[in-house]
Amino acid sequence: MVSDELKTLIQLLSKLPGLGPRSGKRVALHLLQNRTTTLSALEGSLGEVRIKVKDCTTCGNLDSQDPCALCQDPRRDSSIICVVESVADLWALERTASFKGHYHVLGGVLSAMDGIGPEDIRLSSLLKRCHTGGVHEIILALNATVEGQTTSHYVTERLKDMGINHISSLARGVPVGGELDYLDEGTLSAALLSRRGV
Amino acid sequence: MVSDELKTLIQLLSKLPGLGPRSGKRVALHLLQNRTTTLSALEGSLGEVRIKVKDCTTCGNLDSQDPCALCQDPRRDSSIICVVESVADLWALERTASFKGHYHVLGGVLSAMDGIGPEDIRLSSLLKRCHTGGVHEIILALNATVEGQTTSHYVTERLKDMGINHISSLARGVPVGGELDYLDEGTLSAALLSRRGV
Numbered sequence: 001m002v003s004d005e006l007k008t009l010i011q012l013l014s015k016l017p018g019l020g021p022r023s024g025k026r027v028a029l030h031l032l033q034n035r036t037t038t039l040s041a042l043e044g045s046l047g048e049v050r051i052k053v054k055d056c057t058t059c060g061n062l063d064s065q066d067p068c069a070l071c072q073d074p075r076r077d078s079s080i081i082c083v084v085e086s087v088a089d090l091w092a093l094e095r096t097a098s099f100k101g102h103y104h105v106l107g108g109v110l111s112a113m114d115g116i117g118p119e120d121i122r123l124s125s126l127l128k129r130c131h132t133g134g135v136h137e138i139i140l141a142l143n144a145t146v147e148g149q150t151t152s153h154y155v156t157e158r159l160k161d162m163g164i165n166h167i168s169s170l171a172r173g174v175p176v177g178g179e180l181d182y183l184d185e186g187t188l189s190a191a192l193l194s195r196r197g198v
Numbered sequence: 199m200v201s202d203e204l205k206t207l208i209q210l211l212s213k214l215p216g217l218g219p220r221s222g223k224r225v226a227l228h229l230l231q232n233r234t235t236t237l238s239a240l241e242g243s244l245g246e247v248r249i250k251v252k253d254c255t256t257c258g259n260l261d262s263q264d265p266c267a268l269c270q271d272p273r274r275d276s277s278i279i280c281v282v283e284s285v286a287d288l289w290a291l292e293r294t295a296s297f298k299g300h301y302h303v304l305g306g307v308l309s310a311m312d313g314i315g316p317e318d319i320r321l322s323s324l325l326k327r328c329h330t331g332g333v334h335e336i337i338l339a340l341n342a343t344v345e346g347q348t349t350s351h352y353v354t355e356r357l358k359d360m361g362i363n364h365i366s367s368l369a370r371g372v373p374v375g376g377e378l379d380y381l382d383e384g385t386l387s388a389a390l391l392s393r394r395g396v
């Protein structure tokens with residue numbers, strides 16, 4: 001009933017995060033109803049991004065320049081490196097506009113389950129950056145998941161072996177606007193332990 | 199922070215139906231993390247679809263052939279035409295596998311609000327198909343919305359003017375698995391009026 005080309009497109013769209021078979025069809029029809037404004041524009045944009053946007057060889061951020069705009073920015077402090085799991089996490093931190101150092105995107109976390117070891121993430125380049133000197137502080141901003149925390153521990157050990165001791169991780173506590181009743185026990189007890197004088 | 203190419207891609211993705219700014223970013227990052235399997239594949243597929251998939255000049259269905267596979271199928275009864283608003287509706291009816299006639303996709307419904315008149319939808323080609331002869335029955339399978347029903351009435355008048363009198367519309371009633379308590383009054387009273395002997 002549906003032509004092969006359209007079937008392939010729907011299949012590809014259905015596999016995108018947040019989309020399923022039904023929304024894949026909807027998007028495909030939307031694209032075909034707006035051929036110039038949407039279909040051709042999206043096709044062209046994908047080509048542009050494929051050709052121009054690359055991983056920054058220094059920090060792993062995605063940009064059309066290498067080193068990326070963040071690594072090149074002279075106003076940013078290159079002596080502090082914030083280690084994140086993904087570019088999405090980097091963007092989340094940049095939205096806060098409260099960090100003016102450099103980043104390092106690991107591109108994944110250690111996971112025995114998924115067979116992801118230290119050589120599968122961007123760890124050696126982080127150690128190399130620290131080895132070159134000039135790095136005084138490392139902030140481990142990994143997700144508060146089991147894999148994120150395992151990776152945090154492993155990275156900490158490796159950095160300490162290199163003589164870097166100024167290592168920190170994000171604070172745990174009650175999120176802004178959070179209600180205690182809805183918080184999990186882990187967060188609450190962490191918030192209690194790290195209580196601050198007022 | 200984000201390069202222009204990537205910004206454009208995120209903007210285009212965010213405007214797709216069912217996606218927003220946040221899921222647009224997520225999809226863009228997913229595409230960049232799977233360059234060959236997803237980004238290039240999607241780019242290629244969009245190009246294929248753009249070049250090959252066209253509106254069927256007979257019925258308005260989307261296909262790589264013209265007339266489309268449905269119009270060409272000798273097993274289908276060309277004397278019955280089912281009129282639908284969109285290709286999505288055609289697909290929905292095809293999924294039921296209970297209709298073996300031909301289709302006609304209007305590509306929209308009459309709407310004074312949006313300034314869509316009879317010349318903006320595929321109505322003249324429907325009348326031409328009926329005029330050529332061989333069409334004995336028209337099923338109006340338009341949505342049960344105000345615009346859908348207005349369009350149904352208008353199309354009915356025009357078809358009757360041409361001497362086509364065997365015109366029907368989809369039955370209204372309780373959907374399969376539907377609970378009366380959750381049904382709107384309009385559907386319930388329609389189901390009562392069209393009650394059937396058991």
